[in-house]
Amino acid sequence: MASYRTPLGRARGLGAAKHGVGEWISERVTAVALVPLVLWGVFAVLRLAGADYAGAVAWLTASPLNPTLMVLLVVVSFLHMHGGMRVVIEDYIEKTLSRTGLLLLNLFVCALAGTLAVFSILKVALGGAL
Amino acid sequence: MTDAPRARPLSPFTGIWRWHVTMATSIAHRVTGCAIYGGGLILAAWAVCLASGPEAYAAFQAVIGSPLGLLAMFALTFSTFFHLAKGVQHLIWDLGFGYRPQTASLGAVVCIAFAIAATLAIWAIAFMTGAL
Numbered sequence: 001m002a003s004y005r006t007p008l009g010r011a012r013g014l015g016a017a018k019h020g021v022g023e024w025i026s027e028r029v030t031a032v033a034l035v036p037l038v039l040w041g042v043f044a045v046l047r048l049a050g051a052d053y054a055g056a057v058a059w060l061t062a063s064p065l066n067p068t069l070m071v072l073l074v075v076v077s078f079l080h081m082h083g084g085m086r087v088v089i090e091d092y093i094e095k096t097l098s099r100t101g102l103l104l105l106n107l108f109v110c111a112l113a114g115t116l117a118v119f120s121i122l123k124v125a126l127g128g129a130l
Numbered sequence: 131m132t133d134a135p136r137a138r139p140l141s142p143f144t145g146i147w148r149w150h151v152t153m154a155t156s157i158a159h160r161v162t163g164c165a166i167y168g169g170g171l172i173l174a175a176w177a178v179c180l181a182s183g184p185e186a187y188a189a190f191q192a193v194i195g196s197p198l199g200l201l202a203m204f205a206l207t208f209s210t211f212f213h214l215a216k217g218v219q220h221l222i223w224d225l226g227f228g229y230r231p232q233t234a235s236l237g238a239v240v241c242i243a244f245a246i247a248a249t250l251a252i253w254a255i256a257f258m259t260g261a262l
Contacts, residue, residue: 031221041173042207053188054184074173119177
């Protein structure tokens with residue numbers, strides 16, 4: 001019997017993740033953004049490693065640039081982390097319950113830690129810490 | 131149309147393979163990605179401790195400054211630089227370049243060399259600037 005489904009209709013929903021092109025593009029876009037952000041982040045860590053609490057607060061409050069880049073580093077990193085770990089879980093965990101559980105855990109951990117980090121950076125940068 | 135379904139052809143991945151630098155770096159890309167997932171959580175912990183006050187921040191610095199913390203930071207530095215370099219090679223592949231075996235292998239070797247050199251350079255700078 002002839003099938004009236006288009007090749008695209010048949011292909012949709014196949015594969016380990018059942019969907020994917022949006023996530024695939026998102027992982028690349030965040031990767032491109034993370035190249036300069038991570039290089040900046042390495043030097044930020046070097047700078048912060050030699051500073052105490054007051055030095056770290058001063059570094060974060062000195063100009064809008066440092067907290068802005070730090071928030072961007074956190075947000076883009078956590079988007080990239082979520083997407084990457086999601087692919088790892090989808091590739092290796094087959095049982096529906098453990099797979100769904102781990103996917104939810106990955107999402108919740110990234111959302112919680114990312115939000116905590118952004119709120120904390122803003123709190124310090126906006127002067128709430130001193 | 132009652133033929134039994136034919137056995138599907140399988141990719142010969144289980145019998146015909148050998149270790150190769152592109153294969154090793156592909157696996158390492160995933161492993162380092164999982165490692166710096168932990169690094170992202172440490173970054174979040176840094177921000178939360180900083181916003182919680184001097185005592186919390188001193189505790190955070192004590193953990194990171196301990197021998198185990200420094201070892202973890204060293205491993206994270208290498209993982210970050212390797213994942214960064216290999217990620218750039220993946221982006222170049224996504225653009226459709228660098229698929230010739232010699233080019234791909236060379237790129238993989240460059241990723242490893244860059245990660246080692248950049249890690250040593252950053253830790254040398256950390257020693258010299260007194261950040262350690």
